[in-house]
Amino acid sequence: MDVSDYHIGEDRERSNWVRLRTLLRVRWFAIAGQSAAILVAVQLYGLQMQTGYATAVIGLAIIANLYFTSVYPENKRLSEREAFFMLIIDIFQLTLLLYVTGGLVNPFAVLILAPVTIAATVLQLRSTLVLGMVAITLISLISQFSQPIATADGIVLTLPPLIQFGFWTALVIGITFLAVYARQVTMEMHTMAEALLATQLALAREQKLTDLGGVVAAAAHELGTPLSTIKLISSELMEDLSENTDHYDDVVLIGEQADRCRDILRSMGRAGKDDLHVRHAPLETVVREAAEPHMNRGKTVMLRVGPMDDDSLAQPSIPRRPEIVHGLRNLIQNAVDFAETSVQIEVAWGEDLIKVRIMDDGAGFPASVIGRIGDPFVRRRRQTNDRPGYEGMGLGMFIAKTLLERSGATLTFANSRIKGQAGWAGQPLGGAIVSVRWPRNIEFIATPDTDEPLGENQQFS
Known part of the structure; x- marks a missing residue:
């Protein structure tokens, strides 16, 4: 699978994640909290402040x-511009309220962090930066200019300059840190969700191809007898007819078309069969099926098959499942893409383990990403000569890793320790190594009991 098929742009709009009703509900809670705070401050503690302005x-x-509730439907999802203005209104409203209630003396000034954090999760980077700078600017202004707040005895509440500066610094750092942190976490969650969706699409596509191949193979099997009958009858008619008659050419055409139908069905049925006997296949057969599309791409693809220790141990059969075939195919494609001349695939098994190791003779995985292989959308931070022309390996590797791990496999990624070491066939190596291991005791790859009847083949639903 080409990674570009599921590329996700960095500037994709994310504001349509949030509904207007959600922000309005949060604002109602804020209004209730603000009203309660002023009521408690005035009635319970007797604080003197600009109550009229605060109420306004x-x-x-x-x-x-009330305006937004009456104008827009409850299920409206906000655009980038609309979400930005909703949040900027919240910042100005809160800042104005802080201005008439003591400025940074008011401990509720910390609530200025809320709109910025929300912006980091629903807005693009540029909008988030603008909104963050507005919040910092307004906090800086009310740290110097605000309406005083006094106790019941008339004592004006003030903060020592050092404490006020520390509070302002903490708010600025909090705005910056929470915005960056919230955006990073949200982006990773969004990226992972998109990557998992792409994985499901890849798996569904592979399953459909397998099912389609099974349908065609079943059709070829069922049509084999009537096509053979047509071919036999046409041959007998050809013997009875003279070559100079008009009907002779028609009979020849019938035989040729029967052969053509047989060849077409045979070609279309190569992807798979709806046959219980081939739902499991020898390990080597499954690996060869995965590698087949990349055998003739200008690189030598060599397959080495054999047991690990005990030569008498028979080769296991594993399911011909889309997860396994597509996952291995993605890994082999990556190796062929970046190999200089050859790719080696080692297939081995033991009593407790099945192993497939894919090695190429290229430059290996870049050191800057080898620790993050398998995460979606890994891209190189800078150009190096480690793997020339390497743009990214995130989604393709993520899909392969996810599909194979779904089958119970464990994957490891590494580079050859010694550049130029000899491989099993004497070819110089030094490139990337991907190892795929399955414990033989897991149910997913368990070999069926060949002594038990498999039953009748089932139609695809």
């Missing part, structure tokens, strides 16, 4: 919420 600011938020 909260009223503006209520009016805005």
Whole structure:
């Protein structure tokens, strides 16, 4: 599978993740909290502040919420611009409320972190940066200019300059850190979700191809007898007819078309068969099926098959499942793409283990990404000469790794220890090595009991 088939752009809009109703609901909670805080401060603690102005600011938020509720449907999803303005309104409303209630003396100034954090999860990077800078600017302004707040005795509440500077610094750092952290986590979750979707699509595609091949093979099997009968009758008619008659050419054409139908069905049926006897196949056969599309791409693909220790140990059969075939095919494709001249595939088995090792004679995995292989959308941070022309290996490797691990396999990625060491056939190596191992005791690859009847072949549903 080509990685570009499922490429995800960095600038893809993400604001349509959030519904208007969600932000409005959060704002209603904020309005309730702001009202309760002012009520407790005035009635319980007797603090003196600009209560009228504070009430007016909260009223503006209520009016805005009622307006958006009445104009837009509840299930509306916000565009990038709409989400940006909704969050910028929240920042200005909260900043204005802090201005009339003591500025940074008010401990609720920490709530300025909330809109910035939400922006980091739903907006593009540029919008998040703008909104973060606005928040920092407004926090800086109210740290210097604000309406005082006093106790019941008339004592104006102030912070020592050092404490106020520390609080301002903490808010600025908090805005920056939480925005970066929330965005990074959200991007990774989004990337993983998209990669898993691509994996499911790849698996579904492979399954459909396998099923289609089975249908065609079953059709070829069922049509074999009537086509053979047509061929036999046409041959007998050819013997009875003179070559100079008009009917002779028609009979020849019938025989040729019967042969053509047989060849077409045979060619289309190579992908698989709806036959219980071939749902499991020898390990070597499954690996060869995975490698077949890459055998004639200008690189030598060599297959070495044999037991690990005990030569008397028979080769195991494993399921011809799309997860295994497609996963191995992606790994072999990657090896062929970056090999200089040859790729070696070692297939081995023991009493407790089945192993497939894929090696190429290229430059190996770049040191900058070898520890992150298997994560979706791994890309090189800078150009090096480790693997020339290497743009990225994230999604293709992620799909292969996910599919094979789904079958119970364990994958390891490495480079040859010594550049130029000799392989099993004397070819110089030094490139990438991918090892795939299955424990033989897992149910997914268990060999069926050949002594038991498999039953009738089933039609595809």
